[in-house]
Amino acid sequence: MDPVRNPFAPGAGRRPRELAGRQAIVEDARVAIERAMLCKPSRSQIFLGLRGVGKTVLLNTVEHMATERGHLTSSIEAPENKSLGEQLLPRIHQVLRKLSIIENAKGKTFDAMRALKSFAAAFRLEYGDMTISVDPEVGVADSGDLENDLPELFVRVGDAAKAAGKAWTLLIDEIQYLSEKDFAALIASLHKTSQKDLPVLFFGAGLPQVAALSGDAKSYSERLFHFPEVGALSDKDAIAAIRQPILDEGAMIDNDALAEIILKTRGYPYFLQEWGHQTWNLASDNKITLKDTQQAEATTLARLDQGFFKVRFNRLTPKEREYVIAMAQLGNGPYRSSDIADALGETPQSLGPRRAQIISKGMIYSPSHGDVAFTVPMFNEYLLRNLANLS
Incomplete structure (x- = not known):
C-alpha cells in the first residue's frame, strides 16, 4: 500500500493516530487541569511504566490539554548529569515573562522575578543569553538549601499565576534520573503550593521504581501524587490501536493478521506502531493479510533491534x-x-x-x-x- 498514507509512525514520544487504552488516565488529567484553574486541589500525577509504553506520549497529550485550558507549561526531560535547578531556571523565567504582561499579575510577577534572581545567585546558576533585570530579594529563596529555596520559588510563581487567572503546569520526563536531593526538593515544593491552594500542577513520567524513590525522598509523597500505571494494552485496545488507523485510511486488515500482530507485540504500544508500519508497507490491494504480517516480522525485528534495543545495550x-x-x-x-x-x-x-x-x-x-x-x-x-x- 502507499507508504505516504501509512498511518503508523513509530518514534520516541510521537502520538499514535489512535491513543487507545489511555482514556481514563487522560480524563483524570483533564479534571486535575481544570480544577487547577479554579485553585481547587488535585493530586499531581506521575506515569509509571517500562520503556515504549507511551509515557512520553501521555505527557505531551497532557501538556497540550493544559495549554488549551489556560495553563502556562514547562516541560523538562531530566538528564543524568544536570541539576533540577539548572533545568528550571530558564523555564520559570519564561513563564514569568509571559505573566508579566498581564496587568493584574505585574506586582506578583515582579516578586517572583526577584525570588528567581535570588535563587539563581544562591546556586550559582548560569543564565546563558537570559537576563533577569531585577534586584534579588534578600532572604527569599537564597539560603543555598534547595529543599528550603525551591518551595519558596514555587510559591512565588504560583502567586503570580493566581493573580493572572492562570495556572502553571510543570512536566518532567525520565524522572528517575533526578537526584534524591532534587526529587525531595521538588516534592516539598509541590507540597507547599498544594497547601496554599495555588494553581500549580505537576505531571511526571518514569520507570516503575519512581514510586519507591518518591517514598524514599519524602514519606508523604504517596498522599501528594497519583501514580497511574502505564503498561501493555489489553487485546481489545491493541486491536483498536491497529485497526482504527487502517480503517481511517480506507484500508482493511484481516482478523488473523490482527491476532498475529497482537501476539508478536504483546500489546506494547511502540512495538504495535513498528509492526503496523512495516506491515502496511508490505501489503497490497488495500488489505493487510496474515501473510503480510508474517513477512513483516524480519524487517520489524531488525528495526527494533537497531533502533530500540541496541542503543540501550550499547550504554x-x-x-x-x-x-x-x-x-x-x-x-x-x-x-x-x-x-x-x-x-x-x-x-x-x-x-x-x-x-x-x-x-x-x-x-x-x-x-x-x-x-x-x-x-x-x-x-x-x-x-x-x-x-x-x-x-
Whole structure:
C-alpha cells in the first residue's frame, strides 16, 4: 500500500493516530487541569511504566490539554548529569515573562522575578543569553538549601499565576534520573503550593521504581501524587490501536493478521506502531493479510533491534553487558539476584555495585526485594536473538 498514507509512525514520544487504552488516565488529567484553574486541589500525577509504553506520549497529550485550558507549561526531560535547578531556571523565567504582561499579575510577577534572581545567585546558576533585570530579594529563596529555596520559588510563581487567572503546569520526563536531593526538593515544593491552594500542577513520567524513590525522598509523597500505571494494552485496545488507523485510511486488515500482530507485540504500544508500519508497507490491494504480517516480522525485528534495543545495550560496559546477558539466559523475569550471581560464579554482594550501576542507567529495576527485571519489554528476547553478536 502507499507508504505516504501509512498511518503508523513509530518514534520516541510521537502520538499514535489512535491513543487507545489511555482514556481514563487522560480524563483524570483533564479534571486535575481544570480544577487547577479554579485553585481547587488535585493530586499531581506521575506515569509509571517500562520503556515504549507511551509515557512520553501521555505527557505531551497532557501538556497540550493544559495549554488549551489556560495553563502556562514547562516541560523538562531530566538528564543524568544536570541539576533540577539548572533545568528550571530558564523555564520559570519564561513563564514569568509571559505573566508579566498581564496587568493584574505585574506586582506578583515582579516578586517572583526577584525570588528567581535570588535563587539563581544562591546556586550559582548560569543564565546563558537570559537576563533577569531585577534586584534579588534578600532572604527569599537564597539560603543555598534547595529543599528550603525551591518551595519558596514555587510559591512565588504560583502567586503570580493566581493573580493572572492562570495556572502553571510543570512536566518532567525520565524522572528517575533526578537526584534524591532534587526529587525531595521538588516534592516539598509541590507540597507547599498544594497547601496554599495555588494553581500549580505537576505531571511526571518514569520507570516503575519512581514510586519507591518518591517514598524514599519524602514519606508523604504517596498522599501528594497519583501514580497511574502505564503498561501493555489489553487485546481489545491493541486491536483498536491497529485497526482504527487502517480503517481511517480506507484500508482493511484481516482478523488473523490482527491476532498475529497482537501476539508478536504483546500489546506494547511502540512495538504495535513498528509492526503496523512495516506491515502496511508490505501489503497490497488495500488489505493487510496474515501473510503480510508474517513477512513483516524480519524487517520489524531488525528495526527494533537497531533502533530500540541496541542503543540501550550499547550504554552498558562489558561487565554490565555480561550481567544482563546472564539475566536473559535465565528465561523470563523477574530474576533473583542470587540466581544471576550463581550464573556468573560470583556472590550477590560482589555484584551489588554493578547491579546498582545498571539500575542507575535505567536498564533494570527492582520490582521487589532481591529481584531485578528489565525496564525494556522483551529485552531478554533481543539478547538471546543476538547472543552470537553481543558476546
